[in-house]
Amino acid sequence: xxxxxxxxxxxxxxxxxxxxxxxxxxxxxxxxxxxxxxxxxxxxxxxxxxxxxxxxxxxxxxxxxxxxxxxxxxxxxxxxxxxxxxxxxxxxxxxxxxxxxxxxxxxxxxxxxxxxxxxxxxxxxxxxxxxxxxxxxxxxxxxxxxxxxxxxxxxxxxxxxxxxxxxxxxxxxxxxxxxxxxxxxxxxxxxxxxxxxxxxxxxxxxxxxxxxxxxxxxxxxxxxxxxxxxxxxxxxxxxxxxxxxxxxxxxxxxxxxxxxxxxxxxxxxxxxxxxxxxxxxxxxxxxxxxxxxxxxxxxxxxxxxxxxxxxxxxxxxxxxxxxxxxxxx
Amino acid sequence: xxxxxxxxxxxxxxxxxxxxxxxxxxxxxxxxxxxxxxxxxxxxxxxxxxxxxxxxxxxxxxxxxxxxxxxxxxxxxxxxxxxxxxxxxxxxxxxxxxxxxxxxxxxxxxxxxxxxxxxxxxxxxxxxxxxxxxxxxxxxxxxxxxxxxxxxxxxxxxxxxxxxxxxxxxxxxxxxxxxxxxxxxxxxxxxxxxxxxxxxxxxxxxxxxxxxxxxxxxxxxxxxxxxxxxxxxxxxxxxxxxxxxxxxxxxxxxxxxxxxxxxxxxxxxxxxxxxxxxxxxxxxxxxxxxxxxxxxxxxxxxxxxxxxxxxxxxxxxxxxxxxxxxxxx
Numbered sequence: 137x138x139x140x141x142x143x144x145x146x147x148x149x150x151x152x153x154x155x156x157x158x159x160x161x162x163x164x165x166x167x168x169x170x171x172x173x174x175x176x177x178x179x180x181x182x183x184x185x186x187x188x189x190x191x192x193x194x195x196x197x198x199x200x201x202x203x204x205x206x207x208x209x210x211x212x213x214x215x216x217x218x219x220x221x222x223x224x225x226x227x228x229x230x231x232x233x234x235x236x237x238x239x240x241x242x243x244x245x246x247x248x249x250x251x252x253x254x255x256x257x258x259x260x261x262x263x264x265x266x267x268x269x270x271x272x273x274x275x276x277x278x279x280x281x282x283x284x285x286x287x288x289x290x291x292x293x294x295x296x297x298x299x300x301x302x303x304x305x306x307x308x309x310x311x312x313x314x315x316x317x318x319x320x321x322x323x324x325x326x327x328x329x330x331x332x333x334x335x336x337x338x339x340x341x342x343x344x345x346x347x348x349x350x351x352x353x354x355x356x357x358x359x360x361x362x363x364x365x366x367x368x369x370x371x372x373x374x375x376x377x378x379x380x381x382x383x384x385x386x387x388x389x390x391x392x393x394x395x396x397x398x399x400x401x402x403x404x405x406x407x408x409x410x411x412x413x414x415x416x417x418x419x420x421x422x423x424x425x426x427x428x429x430x431x432x433x434x435x436x437x438x439x440x441x442x443x444x445x446x447x448x449x450x451x452x453x454x455x456x457x458x459x460x461x462x463x464x465x
Numbered sequence: 466x467x468x469x470x471x472x473x474x475x476x477x478x479x480x481x482x483x484x485x486x487x488x489x490x491x492x493x494x495x496x497x498x499x500x501x502x503x504x505x506x507x508x509x510x511x512x513x514x515x516x517x518x519x520x521x522x523x524x525x526x527x528x529x530x531x532x533x534x535x536x537x538x539x540x541x542x543x544x545x546x547x548x549x550x551x552x553x554x555x556x557x558x559x560x561x562x563x564x565x566x567x568x569x570x571x572x573x574x575x576x577x578x579x580x581x582x583x584x585x586x587x588x589x590x591x592x593x594x595x596x597x598x599x600x601x602x603x604x605x606x607x608x609x610x611x612x613x614x615x616x617x618x619x620x621x622x623x624x625x626x627x628x629x630x631x632x633x634x635x636x637x638x639x640x641x642x643x644x645x646x647x648x649x650x651x652x653x654x655x656x657x658x659x660x661x662x663x664x665x666x667x668x669x670x671x672x673x674x675x676x677x678x679x680x681x682x683x684x685x686x687x688x689x690x691x692x693x694x695x696x697x698x699x700x701x702x703x704x705x706x707x708x709x710x711x712x713x714x715x716x717x718x719x720x721x722x723x724x725x726x727x728x729x730x731x732x733x734x735x736x737x738x739x740x741x742x743x744x745x746x747x748x749x750x751x752x753x754x755x756x757x758x759x760x761x762x763x764x765x766x767x768x769x770x771x772x773x774x775x776x777x778x779x780x781x782x783x784x785x786x787x788x789x790x791x792x793x794x
Contacts, residue, residue: 192659192665269707313667322708322711323711326711330521336521337710337711337712338524338642338668338709338710338711338712339667340711344708346704347704347707347708348700348704349700349701349703349704349726349730351729355733356703356726356729356730356733358703358704358707358730365708371677371678372678374678374685374687375675375676375677375678375687378598378676378687379651379673379676379694380667380709381666381667382651382652382655382666382667382669383666383667397678397685400680400685401678401685401687404684404685
């Protein structure tokens, strides 16, 4: 009897292993994009092959907004900032008549965007600074576990791209270290990315405000200051990668012109390289936008991807499903 | 016959395992310091124990200068800066008459130190900036593999503390991620720490100058600018830890007042914590200095360590040997 159980166990485990090893990227259609990802991983992991890369050098970097999760109708962090402003409004009666706070409190995205980058920055500073790092972490955790996306009425962490989760997992299975390199706030991402993407906080690069060490009531704290430390976007993405990782990635994944320099920096190293753009082409299941979008514009990047032969994912054609909840439909 | 070989193999492997597992910290005398390190590691790794810490949270941070390698008669990076100034001097005839360059070219440490922090900063800017990150990495690698320490006439990378290498290794064997958190230059350390300490470049935090992304001859480069980005010392050490790691360490190792806030920040977390100061007490084998030293002063830190019951290593009494070459004597 024991023996039968053992055999059954071995068979089941064998099947599980086969299924895992046999079908990476299960939510991808069998098109050129999927084949390109698999081919690259096979090349750099083939011991003795001419493109073999030692595990320590298998660094893959991922943009977040629009690459790992959606970024429409606005960056999700902006919804967080708006909710923070609403929560803090009772302590700031002057905000009722003062832009951009008035627009935030009224949920008026149009007016908010019309104020340009400066208005958004003012909003982020007012809503993200002033507390300790521990307090801010708790605030983010509370928000991310309750707030819902306006279109899908789902947690924001459900609005992540299932096919990209499979890429992350496929790379890690093959000895890669996966990193986020995002224009979003580093402290906005760190509290939840480990659970959602399997990426630990120490592998997250993002924009940040300064912090200051203080002793409060005999206890050391880090206080968040309303002062920009680093904006991790465009030409600053390679700067951030070099600062935090100190090695050049061999694979980079993005979706907008803000990721172009990161892809260029990755592509310019020696040996096998992989660059991929997620092209938002699926209005029905997600959104369709590129050259003329104010959020996540993909214009120069698309030209360069075509010129250099980088992989461009057509979300509509390449992905069987976009969100894990798509299959429920 | 095969069976005998198999048995022999098992025996040999068993002995090897026993010897590794049976004697961590082999260069440590059997004093309170060694016992404290081992006790802490046992506590946080005992599954089901009240002090158990999940592997992902086993973060240990180490100062470098004076904690992992020597820092006398001056920080080793200063010798590097001096050698760089000498190499660049032909392009800068004006340096012959201009301090602090004149003192550097003449190897006059006394005059160099008399210029204070400002003089040293000027030296570092002139010698560390202006090239690309790739060029600088090659320069550091060349220097570190050839330059010799003035007292020991050994490579600087041989002047590392054997007992601390054993701590690094012991922690990693027990699921810890080991990080360097140093006032030294991040790009001065990254090219060699992996080989010497087993710490990958992405686990190094240090002082830095700014870099700028540029396309040169169609190729993207990062150019090193003569502008401070971050000074990773004193109250900035917890700031750097939070910026790069995003988790609070559970163990911290330092040797000077510059590490005090890092130890305070580590100690203030909940659950089991471990803080250790290396006290330089061995004039014969290394150096003896503390409260009155200009390099690596340990004054407030020593008081706090005594008050809080942190482990203070007495190099003379606690360490069987300091450098791996000590045993050759």
